[in-house]
Amino acid sequence: MPLNRITSLCCLVSLALLGAATPAAVDAANHQRSASPAKAKPKKAADNKPSRRKAAAASPRNDDAPDDVIYGRRDDVRRFGEDIASRQQLDPQWVARMLEQARYLPTVARLMSPPPAGTAKNWAAYRDRFIEPVRVRAGRAFWDANQRWLAAAEARYGVPAEIVVGIIGVETIYGRQMGTFRVIDALATLAFDYPAGRRDRSPFFRDELENYLRWCADQAIDPLAMRGSYAGAMGMPQFMPSSIRKYAVDFDGDGRIDLHNNTADVIGSVANYLAAFGWQPGLATHHQVGAPVDVSDRAALLAPDILPTFTAREFIERGAWLPPAAIEHDGKLALVELQNGSAAASYVAGTSNFYAITRYNWSSYYAMAVIELGQAVKSSR
Numbered sequence: 001m002p003l004n005r006i007t008s009l010c011c012l013v014s015l016a017l018l019g020a021a022t023p024a025a026v027d028a029a030n031h032q033r034s035a036s037p038a039k040a041k042p043k044k045a046a047d048n049k050p051s052r053r054k055a056a057a058a059s060p061r062n063d064d065a066p067d068d069v070i071y072g073r074r075d076d077v078r079r080f081g082e083d084i085a086s087r088q089q090l091d092p093q094w095v096a097r098m099l100e101q102a103r104y105l106p107t108v109a110r111l112m113s114p115p116p117a118g119t120a121k122n123w124a125a126y127r128d129r130f131i132e133p134v135r136v137r138a139g140r141a142f143w144d145a146n147q148r149w150l151a152a153a154e155a156r157y158g159v160p161a162e163i164v165v166g167i168i169g170v171e172t173i174y175g176r177q178m179g180t181f182r183v184i185d186a187l188a189t190l191a192f193d194y195p196a197g198r199r200d201r202s203p204f205f206r207d208e209l210e211n212y213l214r215w216c217a218d219q220a221i222d223p224l225a226m227r228g229s230y231a232g233a234m235g236m237p238q239f240m241p242s243s244i245r246k247y248a249v250d251f252d253g254d255g256r257i258d259l260h261n262n263t264a265d266v267i268g269s270v271a272n273y274l275a276a277f278g279w280q281p282g283l284a285t286h287h288q289v290g291a292p293v294d295v296s297d298r299a300a301l302l303a304p305d306i307l308p309t310f311t312a313r314e315f316i317e318r319g320a321w322l323p324p325a326a327i328e329h330d331g332k333l334a335l336v337e338l339q340n341g342s343a344a345a346s347y348v349a350g351t352s353n354f355y356a357i358t359r360y361n362w363s364s365y366y367a368m369a370v371i372e373l374g375q376a377v378k379s380s381r
Helices: 009-017 052-058 075-088 092-100 106-112 123-130 133-145 147-157 161-172 183-192 202-219 241-247 263-276 295-302 312-317 352-358 364-380
Strands: 286-288 334-340 343-350
Touching (some): 075 092, 092 202, 123 334, 123 343, 133 147, 161 364, 183 202, 202 241, 334 352, 343 352, 343 364, 352 364
Antiparallel strands (some): 286 343, 334 343
16 A cells, blocks of 8 residues: 555555554555554544434444444544535535444454564565465466556556566455455544554544545545455555545546556556656666674664665765675665564665655565565566
8 A cells, every 4th residue: 555555455464463664554554564452442422422222223333333433423523524525525414424334443443553562573474475476476467468558657657567566466466355344444443543552643544534535526436335455545556545546547548547447547556656756767676785794884874764865885885785786876775674583684775766665655575575576477477
């Protein structure tokens, strides 16, 4: 799921299990993605809480959510609905009806909770989840079936086919796993009852819920019908609602954008997203690197995390080894550390294109999985 954005259910759960950073991006994040500690309790309505009998009679439901998380009856949710109806020029009664039918999902809150303290990151284990025969075969079939659109996307946006193929494969195995949660429920749960125990991202999800309702109204889509990841990401590329509105494209020119069934739109939208976040045609994503032996020098290079900050010369001055291609790179690099549990960590020197991939999901593990899956599919052809 784009970082605006968090990501497919498969990718998000895997990242959280391994302790990698996951936006809702986020999907997800971030994104993004999971074992959790105790389930967070939903917030109480500010006042005028309806009784169970009255709530049940007024709004029959098919779930066992507590009365105080029947969202349409909470004062804070009603105010939210009124605000977005005014801002987005939506029918207030329609917005109220949609929010009233949103339900709290305990599973969403649990999956969004942080992994247990002490969970070790393990790139080797993470890699094995994505660079495996089923995904590679599916990627080869996807590439063969969509070679025309992959070539067109590379020509227009400069993003190589293997990167686009890698992202769609990591996110949803080429549409096989697009998520089973009702999007309005996932977004409402995270917008109004974000789980305790980590940085509160409820404002992000309130914004995504607003974008979701605006998008559904624009496209004449039933907000109660759409399914996606537990973070609210949708379709083969697992775009969050704001990313759909900003970056999704009608790549085949048929007059509509379909990220669930139209692979041309999916491919064009992924490439457009990366281009918007600074993808540079012809630039490598990363280079091999020998990390500095000196602990302080290594720590200095690692401090900016995945943000390219240092020149090749600064890498060498800090005691890092770089191959000739990296030494000739005239842009900035980032020392990227991939932990391997109790084994020695792996390192690469990430370029601005590596960083662009992490804008889809804020994780170096995710970016490397995308790159290596795309390379594996390309080699298999």
